[in-house]
Amino acid sequence: MKLLLSGILGAMLMAASPSEQPKSVHDFTMKSISGKEISLSSYKGKKLLIVNVASRCGFTKQYKDLEALSKKYSDKVVVLGFPANNFGGQEPGTDSEIKEFCEKTFSVSFPMFSKISVKGKDRHPLYEFLANKERNGGVSDSPGWNFGKYLVDENGKVLKYFSPMVNPMDKDLTEML
Numbered sequence: 001m002k003l004l005l006s007g008i009l010g011a012m013l014m015a016a017s018p019s020e021q022p023k024s025v026h027d028f029t030m031k032s033i034s035g036k037e038i039s040l041s042s043y044k045g046k047k048l049l050i051v052n053v054a055s056r057c058g059f060t061k062q063y064k065d066l067e068a069l070s071k072k073y074s075d076k077v078v079v080l081g082f083p084a085n086n087f088g089g090q091e092p093g094t095d096s097e098i099k100e101f102c103e104k105t106f107s108v109s110f111p112m113f114s115k116i117s118v119k120g121k122d123r124h125p126l127y128e129f130l131a132n133k134e135r136n137g138g139v140s141d142s143p144g145w146n147f148g149k150y151l152v153d154e155n156g157k158v159l160k161y162f163s164p165m166v167n168p169m170d171k172d173l174t175e176m177l
Contacts, residue, residue, distance in 0.1 A: 021135065022129055022135070023156075024136075025040050025048060025129070025130075025136075025152045025156040025157075025158065026039075026040050026043070026044055026155070027040075027041070028040045028125070028129070030113050030114070031114040032112070033098060034095075034099070035095075035114070038111070038113075040080075043078050046077060046078050047151060047152060047153055047154060047159075048080055048151070048152040049066075049069070049078070049080065049150070049152075050082065050126075050130065050149070050150040050152060051079065051148070051150075051168075052083075052118045052143050052146060052147065052148050053083050053084070053091070053112075053146060053147060054084065054085070054087065054090040054091035054146035055083075055091055055093060055098060055101050055102075056089075056090040056091065056092070057088070057090040057145075059147040059164050060146075062167065062168055063081075063105070063108055064106050065167055065168040065169045066081070066108075066110065066168045067110065068168070068169060069169055070109065070110040071109075073174070076177045077177050078110065079110040080110070080111050080112075080113065081111070081112040081113065082113050082118065082124075083098045083113070083116075084115065084116060084117060084118040084143075084146070085115065085117075086117055087143075090146055091115065093115075094115075095114050098112070098115065099112060118142075119142060119143060127142070127143070130161075131143075138157060138158035138159055139158050139159075139160060139161045144164075145163075145164045147164040148162070148163060149161070149162040149163075149168065149173070150162075151173065159176065160176065
């Protein structure tokens with residue numbers, strides 16, 4: 001039954017007319033890591049750095065730099081962390097375990113969201129949008145690993161994708177803030 005409903009909902013999303021499709025990142029509502037629904041439109045007026053994160057990855061230390069970026073440029077950008085277990089099973093924890101790890105290990109204070117899929121058949125619609133240049137107007141890159149970063153402008157338009165190899169405090173990224 002669950003599979004049938006999921007297929008029906010997926011077909012309904014695909015059949016939606018172009019005018020009903022999200023036109024910006026601000027058209028999405030996401031569940032926070034604490035379970036609260038948050039409209040990404042609440043971040044209008046600031047740039048967003050949307051990052052697929054994982055707790056057991058070689059890039060996990062980037063949490064420290066994401067937090068530093070979040071604090072240093074808080075007047076310009078909001079970092080949004082989206083845990084995902086798509087790459088090497090490196091985010092196996094529950095939302096509460098991930099939240100505790102991030103707070104205790106890296107003092108993460110930027111908004112974290114409920115674990116989602118960022119690739120494959122069950123990819124979340126936000127990441128479908130982020131990786132589809134025809135829909136987002138900016139990039140066609142999909143995360144190839146944990147800590148891929150999408151920079152979004154103040155109006156919800158996708159500006160650029162930064163690979164996991166690009167540190168959050170890298171000059172190429174911070175100059176765009």
